[in-house]
Amino acid sequence: MGYLDGFKVTFRKLFEERLTKDYVKDKGGKRAKPTRLHGRHVLNRYEDGMEKCIGCELCAGVCPARCIYVRGADNPPEDPVSPGERYGYIYEINYLRCIHCDLCVEACPTEAITETKLFEFSFSNRQDAIYTKAELMVDDEGKPKQLPWEDWTDADEIVPHTSAWVRATSPSGAAAYEGRVAWSGELGFGVRPPEVGQSRPESEVDTHEADVILSHPGEPGGHPVDTPIEELGRVGEPPAPDEGGEQRDGGEEAHH
């Protein structure tokens, strides 16, 4: 019918299932977060409680949005704040400017600054936009501190993921180090396991192998979150053929 075919198309849409999901605020309604979601930052501490930040200001230097303000100070000899010579005396992030690019996380030599999966922190005050050192520093259990305006439903699942980016690629950017632990432990969590490898395997033919290796913990088609470290990145039994397509989608996404 030429011109009128379009009417059929739109009319059919009336009865199709909607792909949009509701934004659920209640407990258990949040979807699993991708491994590398960039939420708000935390300042990490070593397992003995010392701060990781050494006040080097590399994060502030690399920040394209210029939202980080750091001032370092010498560690007091009798009661040192960090293991190094100096420590971060002032540390502020302005979230009205931050673009969550994670360059600060990459620049940090001590993995002091990482990004959490917390993204619901709509403040209504300019002063609240500036997170100070006291607000960014993890508490004694290694968890971020909740600020009054932050929305923390499903906190048990989301809050423990205080870092990921540092473990996402191979340390130093060298593929040979892929999967090796090259980071320090975190207060409350210890040394975190490495993420599944990034590079494509040599055997491009075996797409199933590539799928498994490229998949991420906890994501659709990826490893379950509680997979032991030794098992990560290992190729298991091939799944049933009808599930294969789904896995490949997840893998492709992770690769790019």
Place this chain on the structure above:
Amino acid sequence: MIALDPLLEGGIGLAEVLIVVLKTVVAFGLLLGSVILMIWFERKILGDLQNRIGPNKAGPWGMLQTLADGMKLILKEDNIPDKADRRVFILAPFLSAVPAFVTFAVIPIAGAFDGDDDGVVSLFGHDTYLQLADPPIGVLLILAMSSIAIYGVMLAGWSSGSKYPLLGSVRGAAQMVSYEAALGLATVAVVMLAGSLSTHEIVATQAGNGYDLFGAIPIPRWNVIATGLVPFVIFFIAGTAELNRPPFDLVEAEQELVGGFHTEYSSFRFALFYLAEFMNTITMSAIMVVLFFGGPAGPTFDVLPGWLWGLIWFSVKLIVFLFVQVWIRATLPRFRYDQLMNLGWKALIPLALGWVLLLGAINIGRDADWNMAAVVGVSFVALVVGYMGLAGAVAIAQRREESRSEEVIG
């Protein structure tokens, strides 16, 4: 005679005035309420047709979204640009909104038409029609008001002192001139059949069953059938163009003209334009229901009072039309300016003119007892010859234009 309404026969006293005031308030409230629902309906259905969800947060199924939007608009800063012509700038939104209300006044919205009642109900012991006013020139009033409404668009664009609104309003004026004629000619077909310009009369002539298909299936005596569908199609297209609704929304054309004529408007003035747009959609759909689909006329049953059945039939027909309007908006892309002009001048107006002539010939033939087959045959031949002449003239003009532009370029 100031009106055909039986209420006003035999003198006007306090009771009559009060009844008219009551009817005014009810009609006003009804239209305003239905506009609020219409905006929600349009956004929701548009969402459904585009595989989205649409508003769903404010109230049940998002029904209060319009109120929320209205509150937001009223609380916003009311900005008048420095370069604007202040008085005209302030006047324009009202020129846009008021005609929409006035048009609704002549729409019969309820009443039983299938018995001997003829749509008359008794209100506090006074016989009256369930429409605010029934002037003898009802249809002319509708056409006049839809022409006045364009002044709102034109003056808004002109007085804004800004280029995009001006472009939008110039387009609006040209579009209105082009489609008003087709709209009027399509209406003439209906008026010719009903023999009256009063909207009540037009509905009354469509009441009851006119024909029986195969002697069994009753077909309503709607004008859409009696005038042979073509005037309705023309009226529908021209009406949509008159409303500046997609696919004829060149006046607003977000992608080209920011917001068109209302680019510089904010706050309550913008809300008035927004309201007028949807109000016009409702009234234009109501006009189509009245002119072509029998308005509130329809079968009545004893379960409910007769006038209520009129309201039900009217509402059902109206909602179907509103859905179709939204459906069209969701489906068709916007016309290009030259396509708009071509459709209006080269297709709709000649077709409407030809059809009016055909209907006229049939009417005269019936009155004079001529051979109907011959009348229709001769008329059709005349129409085809006329159309071929027009098409030939257009083609020649086009070829000349092309060769001229080739000369200029080459």
